[in-house]
Amino acid sequence: MASFVTEVLASSGKLEKEDLSSKISKMCRKVEDTKEEVCDMLNKKYSDFLPSLQASQELMVQVDDVSKEMDSLKNCIENEVQQNIHVAVTEYSKLKQQLDKNTVIISMLGHLKEFHNAMEESSKALQEKKYVDAAKQLERARASVDSLKGWKISQMPLLKALSSELTVQRENLIYHLGDEWKRLVVWRLPSSKVAAGCAPPEPTGMKSFLNVELNLSHACSKDDEPKPSALLCCVLQALAIQGDLQHRIKLFCQVLLKNMLKPLVIYPSLSVSVTEQQGEGTVLALQCLKESQEERSTPSQVYSKLLLVLKTLHSHLLDVSIGDKKLSAILGEMIWEEVSQCIIHECLLYSIPTNSSQLEKYKTVIKETEEFEKCLKELEFLHGDSTDLLKYARDVNCHFASKKCKDVIVAARKLMTSKMHNTVKITPDSKLRLPKLPAPASVSKVKQETTKDEATMENAKQLSAWSLRLPACRISESVQQLMELALNTLCEAVGSSTQCALQLFFTVRNMFQLFYDVVPTYHKENLLKFPHLAAIQHNNCMYLAHHLLTLGHHFRAHLPHPLSEGITTFVDMVPGFRKLGAQCFLAQLNVQRAELLDRLSTAHNFRNLDDEDNYIAASKAVRQVIHQLKQLGTVWQDVLPVSIYCKAMGNLLNTAIAEMISKIMMLEDISSEDGEHLHTLCQTIIEEGPLVFIPLAEENKNKKYQEEVPLYVKKWSTFKELVIVLRANLQEIVDRWADGKGPLALEFSSSxxxxxxxALFQNTDRRAVALTKIK
Incomplete structure (x- = not known):
């Protein structure tokens, strides 16, 4: 009867549900008990450190059994629910929630089991020096801990203990890997006996690098084929798994750059040797074979030294794949930019030719650079197309022009700031040493067509032999050198590329503009203080202006487009230089004019010369004026062109004479004794004044310039008439007036x-008659 009831209930599903409920209740109790025991065991293992290996193994078996029962029960419930889903949704939902909770707990227990197994395997692998396996097991353990952290129901104290244990094991592994790295890759640096991962202080001087060594231990296999050892590969791969490889390689790169690669580029005397020590490894050592006389290494020397180092590193250290990348590629990404910049600034920059004739030879350097980069790509240090290094080498024309322009401006500025008083003599026959340039075809053709016409016109019209010639004078030696520098720079532009020619041409223009701006400012005080320098600066500016007229014309046809189309000219700068020279000399003339007037101001306006003190003061003032003019004549006579010299001296003498005339004309009463004294003083000027117009010593016997004094001194005739009047009687004055037609009337007005x-004569009838005749 009972079995019949059971069958009926089973067919209705009620008994099955009651059995399931009882089974789930029992399973919940069993899961909770297992969870408590596992957590307790792990706490004892990783937190309390109690030995419970056997208990833990039994618990692991128990966890597996419970997990299997849960899977079976889950399948049973899911089948039952699917069959009765329409009638038992409400009843089964509660059971499903409870089952999900238990499933989560079982999953958590599975991760705890995974963590424990991974930690055990990692510890075992580390003891056997299976570093890659140890690193992978630690990654498994870390993944388990990360999964546990994602559940809020996880017990925080237990998670903290697991994370702490994971950190300890990871640091322990990294320590062992670092120890192996230090043993396999050993630096010997001057600053310390052994260094392997720490960046040392920056060494200075070539000698400080002579003891640098890099020892790559156990780098050869049994068959003597150079390749990284299995242990080294394991260490590098384990470091990569743990994320510490980049840091190690970065430190290695810093030491490599500072102590080996850069010194080999900078110091031409340094070389590198590679020695194989049997049973110990390979040693790269820096050494000085012989003192090099060159200040900089050539590109080929640098490339060969760097390739020797990088090939050795590739063979014994870097030929290891880390994931999908070679270690050599990782190192290349870290060092290439700094290495290439060092090669550019310490080697290639100084290999750029200073003369356009050497540009053709520079193709060798470009080819060597291409081969260097090709080798680096084969070693997988580099990827992709041309880099900054090769671009720099190929842009040699641009760099040549930039270097040349920089050197030209520096040399020009040095000439402009040098002493001006070192002079050279320029004569009308002096010419610029212009280079012989091949005439362009178009010019030759035009020249042949016009030869007959030119021959016909040559007899008809000819320029004077003095046309376009500078007068004899002296200029600064530095200015002559400046013009030669401009010629040489323009010669470099001939035959160069368009960009290079443009840079060089405008550098020459900038050089002259720099002279215009720098020299007047830099020598400002001396140009006002020393008349000699002012005259030289005047000549310098006129010399430059003279040659700038034709400088562009000489080179225009030989330069590339667009320079050959007419923009090659310096004519626009000519007025500025002429004005600059004139302003400088006029400023000096104003200084001298002020000094002359200052000296004459001590003559007490030439009043009361019958007083001995007044006469002495006036006589002294006149003597000082003569002395100043003679001194200027001595300074300027061999410097200025004759015409400029005479005009300058005439202007200054005229200033002195005009001042004396003005002061004498202001006198209201001149006694006979005063008249004699005034005549004596003025006669001194007349006798000694013309002597300053002797520009050259060899012309002492030639009175040409003294005879032409009235041409340069406007008031000279007026002054001579005044001197005559000072000693003449009334009749002589009237006769020289000659009814307004005599020489006196030409210089003075009737008033x-x-x-x-x-002023000269007392009030008598004779004076009255004479005055009436002056109309």
Whole structure:
């Protein structure tokens, strides 16, 4: 009867559900008990450190059994639910929630089991020096801990203990890997006996690098084929798995750059040797074979030394695949930019030719650079197309022009700031040493067509032999050198590329503009203080302006487009240089003019010369004026062109004479004794003034310039008439007036002559008659 009831209930599903409920209740209790025991065991293992290996193994078996029961029960429930889903959704939902909770707990227990197994395997692999396996097991353990952290129901104290244990094991592994790395890759540096991962202080001087060594231990296999050892590969791969490889390689690169690669580029005397020590490894050592006389290494020397180092590193250290990348590629990404910049600034920059004739030879350097980069790509240090290094080498024309322009400007500025008083003599026959340039075909053709016409016109019209010639004078030696520098730079532009020619041409223009701006400012005080320098600066500017007229014309046809189309000219700069020279000399003339007037101001306006003190003061003032003019004549006579010299001296003498005339004309009463004294002083000027117009010593016997004094001194005739009047009687004055047609009337107005007569003669009938005749 009972079995019949059971069958009926089973067919209705009620008994099955009651059995399931009882089974789930029992399973919940069993899961909770297992969870408590596992957590307790792990706490004892990783937190309390109690030995419970046997208990843990039994628990692991128990966890597996419970897990299997749960899987079976889950399948049973899911089948039952699917069959009765329409009638038992509500009843089974509660059971499903409880089952899901238990499933999560079982999954957590599975991760705990995974963590424990991974930690055990990692510890075992580390003891056997299976570093890659140890690193992978630690990664498994870390993944288990990360999964546990994702559940809020996880017990925080237990997670903290597991994370702490994982950190300890990871640091222990990294320590062992670092120890192996230090043993396999050993640096010997001057600053310390052994260094392997720490960046040392920056060494200075070539000698400090002579003891640098890199020892790659156990780098050869049994068959003597150079390749990284299995142990080294394991160490590098394990470091990569643990994420510490980049840091190790970065430190290695820093030491390699500072102590081996850069010194080999910078110091031409340094070389590198590679020695194989049997049973110990390979040693790269820096050495100085012989003192090099060159200040910089050639590109070929640098490339060969660097390739020797990098090939050795590739063979014994870097030929290891880390994931999908070679270690050599990782190292290349870290060092290439700094190495290439060092090669550019310490080697290639100094290999750029200084003369355009050497540009053709530079193709060798470009080819060597291409081969260097090709070798680096084969070693997988480099990827992709041309880099900054090869681009720099190929842009030699641009760099040549930039270097040349920089050197030209530096040399020009040095000439402009040098002493101006070192001079050279320029004569009308002096010419620039212009280079012989091949005439362009178009010019030759035009020249042949016009030869007959030119021959016909040559007899008809000819320029003077003095046309376009500088007068004899002296210029600064530095200015002559500046012009030669400009010629040489323009010669470099001939035959160069368009960009290079443009840079060089405008550098020459900038050089002259720099002279215009720098020299007047840099020598400002001296140009005002020393008349000699002012005259030289005047000549310098006129010399430059003279040659700038034709400089562009000489080179235009030989330069590439667009320079050959007419923009090659310096004519626009000519007015500025002429004005600059004139302003400088006029400023000096104003200084000298002010000094002359200052000296004459001590003559007490030439009043009361019958007083001995007044006469002495006036005489001294006149003597000082003569002395100043003679001194200027001595300074300027061999410097300025003759015409400029005479005009300058005439201007200054005229200033002194005009001042004396003005002061004498202002006198209201001139006694006979005063008149004699004034005549004596003025006669001194007349006798000694013309002597300053002797520009050259060899012309002492030639009175040409003294005879032409009235051409340069406007008031000279006026002054001579005044001197005559000072000693003449009334009749002689009237005769020289000659009814307004005589020589006196040409220099003075009637009112001025009357004023002189009133000052020189007493009020008598004869003076009155004479005054009436002055009309």
């Amino acid at each position: 001025e002559v009357k004023s002189l007569i009133r």
